[in-house]
Amino acid sequence: MEAKKRGSFTGSIGFVLAAAGSAVGLGNIWRFPYLAAKYGGGIFLLVYLILAVTLGFTLMTTEIAIGRKTGKSAIEAYRALDKRFSFLGYLAALVPVIIFPYYCVIGGWVMKYLTVFITGGAQASAQTGFFEDFIAMPVEPLGWLALYVGVTALVVLFGVEKGVEKVSRIMMPVLVILSIVIAVYSITLPGALEGVRYYLIPDFSRFSVTTVLAAMGQMFYSMSLAMGIMITYGSYMKKDTDLEKSVGKIEIFDTGIAFIAGLMVVPAVFALSGGDPKALNQGAGLMFVTLPKVFYNMGQGSFLGTIVGAAFFLLVLFAALTSSISLMETIVSFTGDRLHWSRKKACLIVALVSFGIGIPSSLGYGPLRFLQPLGFSILDFFDFLSNSVLMPVVALITCIFIAYFVGVKTVADEVRLSSKFRREKLFTVVIKYLAPICIILILLSSVLDGLGMIQI
Ligand code: TRP
Numbered sequence: 001m002e003a004k005k006r007g008s009f010t011g012s013i014g015f016v017l018a019a020a021g022s023a024v025g026l027g028n029i030w031r032f033p034y035l036a037a038k039y040g041g042g043i044f045l046l047v048y049l050i051l052a053v054t055l056g057f058t059l060m061t062t063e064i065a066i067g068r069k070t071g072k073s074a075i076e077a078y079r080a081l082d083k084r085f086s087f088l089g090y091l092a093a094l095v096p097v098i099i100f101p102y103y104c105v106i107g108g109w110v111m112k113y114l115t116v117f118i119t120g121g122a123q124a125s126a127q128t129g130f131f132e133d134f135i136a137m138p139v140e141p142l143g144w145l146a147l148y149v150g151v152t153a154l155v156v157l158f159g160v161e162k163g164v165e166k167v168s169r170i171m172m173p174v175l176v177i178l179s180i181v182i183a184v185y186s187i188t189l190p191g192a193l194e195g196v197r198y199y200l201i202p203d204f205s206r207f208s209v210t211t212v213l214a215a216m217g218q219m220f221y222s223m224s225l226a227m228g229i230m231i232t233y234g235s236y237m238k239k240d241t242d243l244e245k246s247v248g249k250i251e252i253f254d255t256g257i258a259f260i261a262g263l264m265v266v267p268a269v270f271a272l273s274g275g276d277p278k279a280l281n282q283g284a285g286l287m288f289v290t291l292p293k294v295f296y297n298m299g300q301g302s303f304l305g306t307i308v309g310a311a312f313f314l315l316v317l318f319a320a321l322t323s324s325i326s327l328m329e330t331i332v333s334f335t336g337d338r339l340h341w342s343r344k345k346a347c348l349i350v351a352l353v354s355f356g357i358g359i360p361s362s363l364g365y366g367p368l369r370f371l372q373p374l375g376f377s378i379l380d381f382f383d384f385l386s387n388s389v390l391m392p393v394v395a396l397i398t399c400i401f402i403a404y405f406v407g408v409k410t411v412a413d414e415v416r417l418s419s420k421f422r423r424e425k426l427f428t429v430v431i432k433y434l435a436p437i438c439i440i441l442i443l444l445s446s447v448l449d450g451l452g453m454i455q456i
Contacts, residue, residue, distance in 0.1 A: 012241045016249045019064075019224075019233045021165060023254045024172065025323030026106050027222035029179075029316055032258035033265035034286035039214050040206030041198040041266060045259075047207075047215040052223075052255055055216070055438075057423065058430040059225045059395055060247045062402055065414040067234025068243070074228025075334070077235070081406050088401060092394050093334050095227035098386040100327045101358035102379045104152065107320045108144030108362070109135070109288060114313035117295075122306040126296035131288045135365035145358050152324045153351035156332055157344065161325055168318045175315035176257060182312065183263040186271070186294055195270030199262055209445045216442065217387030223254055224323075226391040226398070229330065242419045268294045284379060328354070388446065396439040403432040 009015040036044045070077040075089030112134065116125050124130060135141055155164055187196055220226040237243070266280075268290050273279035282289055292309065299305030328350060336346035360368060364378030373381040402411060408428050415421045 009236055009238065009241070012246055012249075015233070015237050015241055016246050016253070017169060018165075018236075019230065019246070019250050020253045021168060021172070021322045022229060022233065022326045023222065023224050023250060023323075024257050024319055026103060026110075026316075026320045027218070027323075028254060028258040029261045029319065030106060030284075030287050032218060032222065033262045034283060035214055035218050036199060036262045037266050037269060037280040037286055038283065039211045040203055042200050042202035043204060043206045044211055044215055045199065045262070046202045047212055048219060048258075049255070051212075051216055051219050052251055054426070054430050055395070055435050056219050056223055056225065056251060057247060058427050058435060059220075059398065060223060060230055060250065061244065061415065061427060062398065062411050062431065063225065063228070063230035064234035064237060064243055064247065065411045066402075067231035068237045068239065069410070069414045071235050073232040073235060073333075077228075077231050078401075081410075082401070085397075085401050085405070088394065088397050089228060091390070091397070092226065092228035093330070095386050095390055095394065096229075096327045096330045098382055098390065099221075099227075100324065100331060101354045101356075102361040102382045103320075103324050103327060104148045104354065105141070105145050105358050105362045105379060106284070107148040107152075107317070107324055108141060108146075110313055110317050110320055111148055112141070112144050113288060113292070114310060114317055117306055117310035117313060120306060122292065122296050122299070122309055125292040125309075130292070131285050132365075135285065135362075136369075138363065138367050141362045141366075142359065145362050146355055148324075149351050149355045149358065152321065152328050153347050155321070155325050156328050157347040161329065164318075164321060164325060168322045171315050171318045175319060176260065178308070178312055178315060179257070179260045179264055182291075182294065182308070183260050185298060186264050186268040189268060189271035189294075189297070191274060192267035192271040194275055195267030196263075198270065198275075199266040209442055209449070212438075213388050213392075213442050213446050216439075217384075217391060220391040220395060221387045222258060223251065224326075226394040229326070232330070239417050243415045243417075244419060244422060264294075265290050272297075284377070284383075389443075392439050392443055396436060396443070399431050399435045399439075403436070408432065 009018055036048075066077050066081065067073070070080045072080055074092050075086060078089040078092075079086040113125065116122075155161060186192055224230060237246075265287055269279050269282075269286070272290065272293050291312070295305040295309035295312070297305070298308055328347075331350050331354075332343070332346045335341065335350060336343060339346075341349070360371070361379040361382055364371060368378060371378055374384070376384055402408065408431060412421050412424055412427070415424075421427070
């Protein structure tokens with residue numbers, strides 16, 4: 001992603017696929033379903049959708065437009081627009097540094113499950129307690145973490161992203177089709193209808209500020225917003241590619257996959273647990289607990305479950321890899337440029353440091369279980385820090401910066417280079433008023449809640 005090599009995507013399809021490749025990952029398949037299950041199902045989905053078409057649309061348009069206008073990546077782009085705001089670029093660059101290590105922990109879990117299914121362990125993985133026992137082990141998850149970081153680092157080091165991207169471009173549609181098949185199967189399990197209702201029909205009594213904060217953090221995370229990534233992608237975008245339409249396509253793609261993943265997991269939780277609220281509150285492990293049971297059930301213990309399970313985890317692994325490669329690439333090019341490290345050195349150091357930071361997240365379910373910052377497991381704490389604190393702050397400052405320092409017109413003019421700006425009014429209202437006010441209120445109430453000063 002160095003400036004010298006800044007090529008550009010051919011046309012809108014190339015751009016949309018590349019940006020969607022970064023956006024679609026564990027966030028959609030692993031994170032979205034467990035949050036939806038935890039935060040009230042339908043109400044979470046509704047809040048998420050509203051946020052996606054308002055705040056998500058606004059931020060993604062802004063980031064891509066800034067990138068395309070300046071032709072630079074985040075830190076340089078903010079600096080180019082206004083020197084006083086270069087700190088915003090650094091703040092944004094911090095987000096991937098927090099996300100990447102724990103992303104790799106989950107990536108390691110996916111590798112473990114793929115191996116279990118390939119080696120015929122479908123039945124064992126469907127047993128209650130299998131997942132808890134696995135993540136509580138002191139050494140094995142660390143091995144998977146190391147392997148996952150290693151694979152990611154090798155791809156980044158040898159610059160074979162293109163190869164992985166090509167493979168995943170074929171795998172992604174297959175993943176979507178397989179997810180639909182699994183979702184249909186989940187929905188038709190006895191007792192699953194209650195779960196479909198929970199997932200689709202909003203229960204307004206479950207609405208709370210925490211729901212909004214969780215949905216907002218998830219939206220940033222899932223669409224790779226508020227961390228400067230889309231600025232970099234925008235810098236590769238051609239001036240005549242329809243920016244607004246591309247944003248719409250990326251959003252539909254990303255949200256569609258998350259929606260299907262929810263449909264795959266949430267109804268199955270009801271079917272397999274009889275709607276026990278404890279099962280809905282599993283947290284980060286939900287996918288790993290529920291889906292193996294679904295796969296096992298599918299084949300009634302026969303070979304079918306093994307094949308579907310192995311195929312599924314392989315596809316998820318590719319979706320995860322494309323995202324973690326892009327995360328690591330960001331960190332490597334940033335540290336490499338700043339500190340004048342060679343690519344090899346930057347890759348090695350970033351991999352080692354990320355593995356190091358990932359260790360506590362991994363051990364937080366086992367030997368370090370007693371460490372509960374703010375009542376979270378360590379992995380959830382990092383997740384909370386980036387998605388519920390840092391990203392809303394970056395988003396807030398970005399909105400204020402564009403609305404009151406740079407001017408909405410700069411973004412609007414950039415959009416207009418390639419087409420009419422159809423939703424300019426919506427964009428203006430959101431970036432000037434709605435987004436700043438809402439984010440401030442949500443952050444304040446969650447901080448106060450965190451400090452125990454109010455009850456939300
Ligand atoms: N959006 C990715 C997902 O849904 C995760 C992610 C967050 C990401 N930030 C990123 C991926 C930056 C690539 C680059 O899994």
